Amino acid sequence: MTRPRVAKLRRDLWQARGRVALMVVAVAVALTAVGAMLVARAVVSRAAAVAYTGTDPASATLDVPGGVDATLLARIRQRPGIADATARQSITTRVRVGGQWRRMLLFVIAPDDPLRIARFTVESGSWPPSPHGLLIERAATGVLDASSGSTLQIAGADATTTPLRVTGLAYDPALAPAAQERTGYGYLTPAAAGRLGYTPTADQLKIVVGGPRGRELDQATVDRVAGDLAAWLAGTGHPVHQISAPPYQHPHHNQTNTITALFLGFALAALVLAGVLTATTLGAMLAAQTRQIGAMKAVGATTGQLLRLYLGATAGIAGTATVLAVGPAVLAGYGLAGLVAGLLNIDLTSRAVPGWVFLVLAAAGIGTPVLVALVPLVRAARITVRAALDDHGTDARVGARRLDRRLTRIRGGNRTTVLAARNMLRRRTRLVLTLALLAAGGALFTTGLNTAAAWQALVDDGLAKRSYDAELQLAGPAPAAAVRAAGAGVDGVTAIETSVTLPATPANGTGRAEVERTYPDGGHGRFNLTALPADTTMVHFEPTDGRWLRPGDTGVVVLNQAAATRLGAPRTGAEVRLAVDGQLTRWRVAGIVAEVGGPATAYVPAAALDPLTGTPGLATTVRIRTAGDTQAATGRVEAALAAAGHPVAGTTPTTELRGAVDQHVVIFIYTLVALAVVMAVVGVLGLASAMSIAVTERTREHGIMQAIGATPATIRRLVLTEGLLTGLAGCLLAVLLGLPGSAAVGDFLGRLAFGLPLPLRPSYPGLGIWILLALAGAAAATLAAARRAARLTIPQTLTHQ
């Protein structure tokens, strides 16, 4: 037989089933977001790790310009600490796609390569392809506008194009996705490379560092073994120009994990809000039962018994919401995981959700509302019999407090508004909770939209600092004056500037070869040393510390934020060391600048790299400003440069740069906006609940007012005004809280993605949407409750308990 106290609880919850449903929905919605983030993070993290490690990536890649033949390779495999080794070639070229050039990275692999290191999976076609063909990475089909059977016009060593047929697709999850890098990836044999005019030279020595116990994962050990090998190779007449030892994780591992952790934080904040809603609603329901609580205590109920009863109810509500949320959370998590996996070009080979996700979901779903509800439940359960039986639904302090007395001195104004304002301030604690719920929900909502707007603004502002329309990479260093002369007269070119860019590595000054962290795609982890005119008109990066280059500067360097991070955040005036092609260089930091969309780069004055290149006045890069059709003008410049004997290896229109940056962040912006919507839903539900409770509490009061002449319309107007005032107050607080919230989130996300804090950009449409939502929610909730109250007769309202 059910115990009477449990029967009472069950029936009370059924009587208030509308509010119970509100609580369940709020917790379930927030928990769905939490669960989706947990599922997506768990599934994607696992899949990314499996996909990446499944390629057996090289522990390190040594750039050996003279190439590594089979005999040398066999000796290398015998070296201490080397578990395996292979030699390949990487060629950076470009391919003609729809009238414009696209960057292409070709991986040249000997047909007899056992493919034990840096493996890829053949999805269609077969390996090795014929000398007339190649495989392309599956994610590059969009970038290259090609598929199996297509023919690609690939630029060869002499800049002329040679057709190669796409004979199949490869899946290589170790590379950053082609769409994000705006680069196509191809896999071909040395024979095919030869057809393109390249001399097959296996100059990329890929090693796996390890021993009998398997692959070595300690980065310091990997660096040491790679460095030792480089020293040995140098001693045997095979100098090493560069060592790259990227971390043993997907290129986007850290970013993805950190961003999903932030989003999980957002979702948990929504869950806390839902918990506050539950606490507020339960608190109000218990307040309405104050006299019943008094009666129960009068007949022997202890505080502990009542507390356990109501905590059990809370746990039951939260538990129901948790059960309801699990399915949608998993489905939403799968959806998000699929989107992120697509972004990262990894296969979700397993969608199994780890058991700990369900445990965390249950703990958060039940624990959060119970913990948050503890305060009002304890307060309700601890009420004395005397206080409970004396309770008449109004706060006895009303009218005795200073603010109440001040409010009575307000003269003039609309009587309804004044009365509504006083009513709003009657239950201070509940008002604070309701406003906190609204403000937090609105602040998180506006923070989400503000951050999305700020992200776009940072990218817009950052790219606006580039006053050029295209950047051309020369096939080799060329006389700068000649290059400028060839390009300046081209139709459509309004300005031209040259610079020299050399790959560099932060130097440790020990004399050993420096180890970079560049991934095989050549993008992630790259560090450039660029010499350009101090009075350049092509870029206007804003200094965040110190200054930009000045004419006459010598021995100084200006770092972008990514370079500064790689160099340990040196202050202005500090000395930094960079290794360039094995040579150690020293520079004094003149300033740090903010640069969006570029790799880590150290900028030096135009002639500063002459000692390194050996020839003054060289150029490796050309930037042009155009009028009219940029693509056509760029093509004409290429032709002019080729005709002058300075062929171009690659071009990057600034619009392409925009596309690459957007690809990196678009899904995270959409996820942020989706979370913002969840916040809004929970916030408005909270307001609806609070207003419904407030109206129900004053049923008798409304009956008294009607008994002395107030019409139902007056009551409705009074209630609606109070609801709108509460909604408006919550909106104002949301705006105030949203700004520092946006600044904090923007700072974190911006530094993570770009090394720069996002600017504070209030989203006025987002603010407008929130204000409308809050006011509409307040109006809807109060009207619905007010209509219910207005339908009661005066005798019914006067005897309402």
Place this chain on the structure above:
Amino acid sequence: MNDEPVVDVQAATKIYSTPAGDFPALRGVDLRVTAGQFLAVVGRSGSGKTTLLNLLAGIDRPTGGAVRIAGTDVHALREARLAAWRGRTVGLVFQFFQLLPTLTVAENVMLPMDFCGTVTARRRRPVAMELLDRVGIAEQADKLPAALSGGQQQRAAIARALANDPPVLLADEPTGNLDSTTAAAVLELFTTLARAGKAVVMVTHERDLTGYADRRLTLADGLVVSDAAVPA
């Protein structure tokens, strides 16, 4: 009857602090009630009747003096133990019944047994039915309070007050909400319970207590004005 007082109040004082200053609701009240006695506490509004009852029930604490109920110094009990003590020792009947609206009459009667654990779960319903039969509303057992008349609800409240067989029954104007016929029936019920050995203390505005209460304690301005037997 045992002459040892079940209710023993010595120099009880209760002073309330109000914005208008200290208000002495009770000023040195002495009171003794033995088992089987039916005491009516009368007086005008503000005389201290309800305050006295609250002190006896442990709902309020005296500012001074002592309150001893069934051998327990109530004024010395901590809040955490008061509820359990009250459920076992004191049966409370209120003017407005205070039945829980979502529980049936029988469930309301079983509630104190549930909280205090004085009756096993299997025995609760039979005991509740006995009590309801005793107060004459056994046939209303499975109805909600809203379906009962005022008098029936008050009888249900009395049955609930008897659930844990307490030695003391305290009633705060139990007939204040009832018509005269029903009020008389309730007073008769209290008389029967007193004769069965309960100590009954009832705060009332009823004028004619003849045939019901044994004693009438008259309070005025927090002081005992008279404490006399009610003529039979």
